[in-house]
Amino acid sequence: MSPTIDEVAERSGFSTATVSRALRGLPNVAPSTRDHILRAAEQLNYSIDPYASRLATGRTMTVGILVPLVDQWFYNKVSTIAEAVLSAHGYDVLRYSITGSESRSQLLRQIATSKRVDGIIIVTTPLDQDDERVLTNADLSVVTVETVTDSFPSVACDNLTAAMTATRHLVNLGHERIAIISGLVEDPMRFPIPRDRKRGYLHVLQENDIEFRPEFDVPGNFSYEGGAEAMTQLLSVRQSPTAVFAFSDEMAIGALKTIRDLGLRVPEDISVMGFDDHDVSKYVGLTTIHQPVAQYGDIAASILLSVLAGETGDGGFNRELPARLVIRSTTGAAPA
Amino acid sequence: MSPTIDEVAERSGFSTATVSRALRGLPNVAPSTRDHILRAAEQLNYSIDPYASRLATGRTMTVGILVPLVDQWFYNKVSTIAEAVLSAHGYDVLRYSITGSESRSQLLRQIATSKRVDGIIIVTTPLDQDDERVLTNADLSVVTVETVTDSFPSVACDNLTAAMTATRHLVNLGHERIAIISGLVEDPMRFPIPRDRKRGYLHVLQENDIEFRPEFDVPGNFSYEGGAEAMTQLLSVRQSPTAVFAFSDEMAIGALKTIRDLGLRVPEDISVMGFDDHDVSKYVGLTTIHQPVAQYGDIAASILLSVLAGETGDGGFNRELPARLVIRSTTGAAPA
DNA sequence: CTGTTAGCGCCTTCAG
């Protein structure tokens, strides 16, 4: 079996209490004593049992990351970065994903009662009053990404403005028949992001006296395939769009395939723009809105760390990061 | 504070022992008793403290997944799926990624002594004798993916054959100047995959009396960018290649960009093929070798689960899954 | 079928 703290105590000639202090770097241990103990631990190849430690301290030293659908670039990026900074600070991280069957609230309640984590990063998922209360009552530190509440600190970009920028880009190119490939086909949770982006789109349409056509709003489920399907639907409309703004790069790329399979040219016949700036977008020449996804993970993790460290950063700490237009080759002047 | 087992015992009128048994679904509990206890637990919103439980049982009910560089499609896919099946079976999962600074062996040793996991899925990473011993001594159940040892069960495809298939496809199209964009620039761990694929490539070259040109082997680091850079290097060679076989789709896509930026056409001027069948590949029309990545995660998790359950499946259980050529539009006849 | 009694390995007062 692996060595316990008692063996280290015995070998070093000190009590387990002193060994515990020494190993954790606490004060009130004589330097020579500490050396002695560290050496003994080293020789025994000893390592603190994290679970026993947790039981004794009440701190789990693990945090959760909650994402809606883990198999998307955005979520992978955010969680990967967050994991890296968290684990660099000694935390274990558990990824939770909301699958179809469990509702967000159930999962949240389960996490809250499971005594498994000290804190959690909630990505993109909206929270209602109940959810917030459950989290607060469970004494969990929480940070949200791309969703804001008035209870927890958050990191996000201004989706409304970003969508306006995207739409304006298209309008400025002379497009008037501009469609959107929006969010989820079924959206029981009412994700705020697609809504904000659509509002930005509508705003710019109105600003330019362009009438919104309901058939120009087709959901794409944030997937390649969904984007491709949405596009075939959009192209089947009489007076089909000359430009499409997809709410994620994956959907935009799906749309591109549909367009090209039909023998249409991009951007000569139709312009396409995405949102996110997926790692692959640069390589397929997709015009898009770049949002600092990696930073979301980085900053969210850092905030969570400081909250866990007890640094009471005056409560509501909502960071808004800039998004920007990246023009590549899938958008161009509207056809004559 | 959250309720403890004692409170449930008190409220239900049974001892903690019986409560423990009832809650875990163990036998030797009268149905009515169990009902009673479950109800009490429910009312208290009680949930077993996993860390206390771990301490008492010695089983952590958590497993690790070790990947080299987590920010790649392949690893995300494998680990996401594996996480899903593992957590469906009550396990927590911790992702470990080998970063530049820590060596594989260090990490492995750390994991082995950390007492944190019962088992681990090791993806793509080669293991030497020492590594294997460390893992075995720590009494960890291990399953490997895309790397085989004679100590642990594994899942993989036949990279040699798959690479031969890929190369033959190119040869059959009339190509003779076939380059590869291979693995890591620096490969201290000596990953077996790029080696196997290169062997397959060389084999087919030889089979067809095509001489291997060393300048036709450029590493691409398995990234979009690396693939793009490798391609510019390949195109700067006198008598540059008419076909390129990249060892991952990301690299192939990077290469495509370089080619097109230079005004060359694909596949008329140059053919490109990848490996993996990345989710995006279908949408960019990339010819590639499809390997069942999701299944790797699924099967590896299942095997690990059965090993953890003590089902001694006669030791070496090496599953080899089929890979297949998927012809799309980036490969074509060699230019005249 | 149920309860009692020891721990699991570590941390934390509280003395010294």
Add this chain to the structure above:
DNA sequence: CTGAAGGCGCTAACAG
């Protein structure tokens, strides 16, 4: 600066 002792919440024999 160091040690003794009790307890974190749960499980595992062993009795009954």
